Amino acid sequence: MKHTLAILVENKPGVLTRVAGLFSRRGFNIESLAVGVTENLDTSRITIVVSGDDNILEQVEKQLNKLIDIIRVSDIPAEDSVSRELALIKVGVDSNTRAEVMQIVDVFRAKIVDVGIKSLVIEVTGDESKINAIEQLLRQFGIKEMVRTGKIAMNRGAKVVQSEKR
Amino acid sequence: MTKPKMTGARAVIECLYRENVEVIFGYPGGTVLPLYDELYDANIRHILVRHEQAAAHAADGYARATGKTGVCLATSGPGATNLVTGIANAYMDSIPMIAITGQVPRSLIGCDAFQEANITGITLPITKHNYLVQDTKDLPTIFKEAFYIARTGRPGPVLIDIPKDVQNEIIEYEYPEEVKMRSYKPTYTGNEQQIKKAASVILKSERPIFYVGGGIIFSNACEELKDLAQTIMAPVTTTLMGMGAFPLAHPLSVGMLGMHGTRYANYAIQESDLIIAIGVRFDDRVTGKISAFAPNAKIIHIDIDPAEIGKNVRVDIPIVGDAKNILKSLARFVKIEQPKTDAWVTKIHAWKKEYPLTYKRDNLLRPQFVVEQISDVCPDAIICTEVGQNQMWAAQFFNYKNPRTFISSGGLGTMGYGFPAAIGAKVGKPESTVIDIAGDGSFQMNSQELATVVQNDIPVIVAILNNGVLGMVRQWQKLFFNQRYSSTCLKGSVDFVKLAEAYGALGLRATKKSEVRDVIVEAVKSGRPTVIDFVVEREENVSPMVPAGAAINEILDLE
Numbered sequence: 001m002k003h004t005l006a007i008l009v010e011n012k013p014g015v016l017t018r019v020a021g022l023f024s025r026r027g028f029n030i031e032s033l034a035v036g037v038t039e040n041l042d043t044s045r046i047t048i049v050v051s052g053d054d055n056i057l058e059q060v061e062k063q064l065n066k067l068i069d070i071i072r073v074s075d076i077p078a079e080d081s082v083s084r085e086l087a088l089i090k091v092g093v094d095s096n097t098r099a100e101v102m103q104i105v106d107v108f109r110a111k112i113v114d115v116g117i118k119s120l121v122i123e124v125t126g127d128e129s130k131i132n133a134i135e136q137l138l139r140q141f142g143i144k145e146m147v148r149t150g151k152i153a154m155n156r157g158a159k160v161v162q163s164e165k166r
Numbered sequence: 167m168t169k170p171k172m173t174g175a176r177a178v179i180e181c182l183y184r185e186n187v188e189v190i191f192g193y194p195g196g197t198v199l200p201l202y203d204e205l206y207d208a209n210i211r212h213i214l215v216r217h218e219q220a221a222a223h224a225a226d227g228y229a230r231a232t233g234k235t236g237v238c239l240a241t242s243g244p245g246a247t248n249l250v251t252g253i254a255n256a257y258m259d260s261i262p263m264i265a266i267t268g269q270v271p272r273s274l275i276g277c278d279a280f281q282e283a284n285i286t287g288i289t290l291p292i293t294k295h296n297y298l299v300q301d302t303k304d305l306p307t308i309f310k311e312a313f314y315i316a317r318t319g320r321p322g323p324v325l326i327d328i329p330k331d332v333q334n335e336i337i338e339y340e341y342p343e344e345v346k347m348r349s350y351k352p353t354y355t356g357n358e359q360q361i362k363k364a365a366s367v368i369l370k371s372e373r374p375i376f377y378v379g380g381g382i383i384f385s386n387a388c389e390e391l392k393d394l395a396q397t398i399m400a401p402v403t404t405t406l407m408g409m410g411a412f413p414l415a416h417p418l419s420v421g422m423l424g425m426h427g428t429r430y431a432n433y434a435i436q437e438s439d440l441i442i443a444i445g446v447r448f449d450d451r452v453t454g455k456i457s458a459f460a461p462n463a464k465i466i467h468i469d470i471d472p473a474e475i476g477k478n479v480r481v482d483i484p485i486v487g488d489a490k491n492i493l494k495s496l497a498r499f500v501k502i503e504q505p506k507t508d509a510w511v512t513k514i515h516a517w518k519k520e521y522p523l524t525y526k527r528d529n530l531l532r533p534q535f536v537v538e539q540i541s542d543v544c545p546d547a548i549i550c551t552e553v554g555q556n557q558m559w560a561a562q563f564f565n566y567k568n569p570r571t572f573i574s575s576g577g578l579g580t581m582g583y584g585f586p587a588a589i590g591a592k593v594g595k596p597e598s599t600v601i602d603i604a605g606d607g608s609f610q611m612n613s614q615e616l617a618t619v620v621q622n623d624i625p626v627i628v629a630i631l632n633n634g635v636l637g638m639v640r641q642w643q644k645l646f647f648n649q650r651y652s653s654t655c656l657k658g659s660v661d662f663v664k665l666a667e668a669y670g671a672l673g674l675r676a677t678k679k680s681e682v683r684d685v686i687v688e689a690v691k692s693g694r695p696t697v698i699d700f701v702v703e704r705e706e707n708v709s710p711m712v713p714a715g716a717a718i719n720e721i722l723d724l725e
Contacts, residue, residue, distance in 0.1 A: 010349060014298075018290060025291050055476070062473035068295040068315060071349045163348070 002031065003057050004083065004153045006161045007046040007064060008071040011037060015069045019046060022067060028052065028060050032085075034150030043071065043163050047152045074161040076153045083153035087131050088113070089122045092142040101141055108134045119144060127151075169338035174302045174328070175200035177339045178266070179208045181309035184341045187237050189213060189228065189593055191221040195241020196281060197268030200333035213593060213622050216614040218245050220586035222252020223612070226261050227587030230573045231548055232594035233386070235262040235317050242268045243281030246327070247288065251580060253323045254292040258577025259407060260380060262321035264312055265289075271331040272300065286327050294322030302335040307342055314345045319352030320471040321384060352470060356487035356495060364442075364466045364483045365499030371440035371464075373510045374400040377423065377452075380407030380576070381445015381469060381489050383569040388412065390493035391444070397497065399505035401514050403431040405446055406561055409572035414565050420514060421523070424452040425712045426558045429521035432718040434514055435460050444468045445489050448478035449577070458717035468492050523562050525709070531679050533631040533702040537563035540601060540629060543686045547599040548573060548591050552584040552608030555637035558708040560603040582611025588626040589619060599627070599690055606632040606656055616669035619695035627689045628697045630662055633704045641707050645724075666697035675699040 009015045016035060023030050032049040050060055057075070064073045076083075093101055098120070105112055105122055108130065114121035124134050128151065135146065155161070172180070178201060182190075189211040194202045205212050215221045218240040225236030236256075240249050246267040256263045270279040286298045295315050297308045305328075312324040368374060382391055382404075388411050395402050395418050402412040403423040412419050423431035435441065441463045446452070453459040459479060467474075467481040468489055475484040485492055525534040533555070540547070541564040549564055551557040551574040566572055573591055575583040588602040602609075609630050619626055640654040666673030672694045674685040682700065689696040709724035 013300075014286070017287070021290050059473070059477060062475075066471070066473050068347070068350050 001053060002049055002051045004076040004078065004081070004151065005048045005050060005060070005064075006074045006076050006153065007048060008038065008161060008163050009044050009046060010069040010071065011042050011044040012069060015044070016046065018067050018069060019048075019064065022063055023048075023050075023060075026059070026063055028056065032150040034152050036152075038163075040163060045161075047150060049151055071163050072161060076155060080157075081153050081155050083127055083151050084125050085128055085131050085149055085151050086123070086125045087135070087146060087148040089124065089135065089138055089143055090145040091120050091122060091138050092118060092144050093120055094118065097141050101138065104134065104137050110134060169340045171336055172339050173200065173333065174305055174335050174337060175204045175333040177305050177337060178309070178328070178333070179204045179210070180339055181306055181341060182210060182237070185235070185309065185313045187235075190237045190239050191215055191224040191228070191590065192239030193218050193221055193241070193245060195245045195268065197242040197270060197330040198239065198245075198333075200330065201239070201266075201268070201328070211593075213589070213618065213624075215586070215618050217612065218248035219252050219582070220589070220612050220615045220618065222249045222263070222265065223255065223580075223583050223586035224590035224593070225263050225265075226252060226256045227550060227573055227590030228594040229256075229261050229263055229590070230587070231570055231591035231598075233384075233570065234594070235264060235313060236590060237264045237266065239266045240268070241281065242270055242285070243283045245281075246285040247283055250288060250292070253289055253325065255575055255578045255580045255583060256323040257292045257294070259575065260321050260384065261323065262317040263323040264316055265323060265325040267325065267327045268333075269298065269327045269329040272329045273331070275329065285325065289325050292323070293325050296325040296327070298327045299329065299332050302332045302337045305332070305337065306340060310342045310345055311347060314347075315350060319350075353472070353486050354470075354488040354491055356468070356485040356492040358495070360483060360485045361492060361495045362499055364485060365496055367440060367464055367466065367483060368398060368442065368496075368500050369502065372506050373438045374398060374440040374442060374507065375420075375434050375438040376400055376402040376412075376442045376444065377405075377435065377446055378402060378408045378411055378444045379405035379446035382408055382411045383445075385445065385470070385489040386569075387444075387490035387493050388569050390490055390497065392416075394493055394497055394500065397500060397502055397505075399507045399511055400442070401434055401511070403427070403434065405449070405452055405576070406574060407576040408446070409561055409574075410566040410569045413567045415567070417515075418511070420518070422561055424718065425454070426562070426708050426710070427718070428523055429710055429721055430514060430517035432712070432721055433517055435463075436717070436719040438463045441465045442468070444493070445470075447474045453478065454712050454716055454718035454720075525706070529679065530703050531677065531682070531701065532706055533559050533633065533700070534563045534706075535679060536629065536631060536682055536700045536702065537603060539682045540603070540686055541565045543683060544599050544601065544690060547571070547601050548595060550574065550584040550588040550591060550600065550602045552602070552604045553579045553581045554605050554608060554639075555633075555641065555706070555708050556603050556605040556608065556631045558638075559631065581608040583608075585609060585612050585626075585628055586615050588628070589615060589624055592624050592626045601627045601629055604628050604630045605637060606630050606634060606660070606662070607636045609662075610660065613665065616666060616671050616695065616697070620670040625693050625695050629686075630697065630699050631702050632662065632699050633702050633706065635704060637706070638708065644707070645713075662697050662699040671695040671697055673697050673699070675701065677701045
């Protein structure tokens with residue numbers, strides 16, 4: 001079972017190493033990782049997708065909370081949250097295939113951010129399955145290069161992940 | 167008021183004064199020259215060791231004996247990496263310690279400079295927290311936080327890495343009055359609902375047992391433990407780390423549990439209906455086969471570290487907080503007129519009678535006899551141990567009465583720990599007799615510290631149970647590897663009496679039972695650093711023993 005954790009941390013050098021190191025030495029597997037600063041400049045938010053049963057998740061949360069620079073760990077439930085990934089996909093095209101690729105981009109409400117003679121760079125945001133789907137469709141044209149961010153997630157409604165430790 | 171201006175090195179000394187540091191164990195080198203220059207006329211005792219590993223163990227032993235935070239100091243690169251074993255050891259046993267290391271100047275960090283090592287990276291998994299000082303102005307705040315983190319919550323080692331140019335830079339010094347950390351707030355008070363729940367389960371239990379460890383000692387909760395145990399008339403077993411938390415001579419004591427614990431402690435755990443676990447972590451050496459551990463018992467787990475709860479075993483009633491606080495609160499809810507544990511206590515006394523810890527009492531000089539004699543001659547001594555058979559015999563055959571009198575490497579199992587730890591203990595408790603019960607293998611891992619004890623006049627006694635082999639490994643080879651004694655024989659290696667004398671210490675030897683008492687008395691009377699070479703039976707095994715992977719009541723007696 002996959003869980004998405006929102007981890008608020010002090011925005012200091014080395015904090016990501018502490019978090020990543022904890023996962024590796026305790027044998028937890030990081031499936032996806034995204035880091036960025038929050039509305040407070042002294043706080044960063046790490047979004048980690050981790051797989052495992054409830055016991056493993058409990059240990060992950062407790063061990064994370066032991067790290068001194070960790071302010072808060074919060075499990076973001078899939079059913080009550082929004083989550084996004086972003087991908088840039090460079091597809092090889094010629095005059096025959098360009099139109100078809102642009103149609104697919106339209107259907108997925110993705111964007112073309114660069115047009116070359118032999119290639120297009122497509123920007124797509126969405127949840128994991130949407131990005132997987134467009135990747136699947138574009139594969140037939142030849143994906144020359146692809147880069148994906150880790151997942152970021154946020155609770156729906158008024159609920160927030162606050163920077164006060166429980 | 168204007169803030170005084172001073173160098174970073176001077177500021178470090180001022181910070182140490184503010185934290186009431188009276189002694190540092192260390193070894194100088196290039197990147198800590200400015201610090202050592204300040205130490206030259208500082209009002210802090212500096213013990214010069216002969217290897218940085220010993221500095222870390224000594225700081226650790228000092229912390230265990232006194233309850234204060236131990237401090238060690240080393241230079242960058244190899245100095246810092248030599249501390250690593252000692253830091254890992256302190257981390258595994260939750261010992262409050264500050265390790266200060268020099269680092270190459272900031273402009274050279276990352277350039278593979280001479281004696282550069284990324285010690286904050288290396289110690290990430292073995293410190294509670296660590297700091298690389300990148301801005302000299304941060305020094306006072308870092309020291310304040312480091313000491314606070316090291317000694318609060320679940321204690322542990324904190325490393326502060328200080329580049330050489332930081333030590334030379336001038337700052338305006340001001341020590342913060344309080345710690346402001348939004349991300350670190352340990353829980354001390356137990357949840358009252360949980361405490362009430364625990365109390366009601368305790369009141370119903372007919373076969374309760376306390377299983378307590380190092381946490382009881384660190385929290386100074388031994389009196390509260392004794393009171394509660396006596397109120398409900400429940401037996402008490404301790405882990406290796408908990409030796410001394412409950413007097414072994416007390417009728418409710420069942421001694422140590424686990425792999426080399428007593429039969430009666432292991433039986434009591436397995437047949438109990440309630441385990442009150444305090445300041446313990448259900449280590450594999452304690453639980454044996456985890457699926458067969460205490461099958462009929464409810465478990466109350468009291469610990470200051472929430473991550474320990476549910477880590478290894480299922481827990482029915484977790485209570486996070488300080489053991490002393492929680493035991494005090496529990497006592498308010500546990501009011502008993504007539505304990506229901508009569509039958510249980512009777513059964514335990516019968517087990518104690520039937521299965522005492524024992525060994526062959528013949529004319530040969532056996533290591534257990536030596537430990538018993540030490541216990542008899544020096545009942546109030548602080549006992550440090552090395553790791554292996556010596557450690558188990560020291561745990562089994564000395565009659566511990568008080569907390570902080572048994573100092574041993576529990577979690578990491580570090581050979582070479584005991585002697586430097588004894589140095590730290592003796593420095594912290596000069597009025598106590600401090601004895602390192604050693605093996606001939608372990609002692610040789612840090613025997614160079616004989617120079618330290620002689621130079622600094624630290625009269626510790628090293629009692630070597632010399633069997634000429636790496637006994638514990640050999641025991642496993644005997645039991646599980648067809649007696650193929652691969653690289654465990656040390657025969658013919660060292661004359662420990664001459665070794666002691668070469669360093670200027672007193673060297674004594676006993677080869678017969680009749681000589682044992684006399685040499686112990688002589689060592690104590692001499693007031694000098696002493697090594698006693700007890701030439702003991704080679705074939706002796708630590709018994710009883712739970713084989714790895716077996717349930718703890720499947721315990722064997724070994725010849």
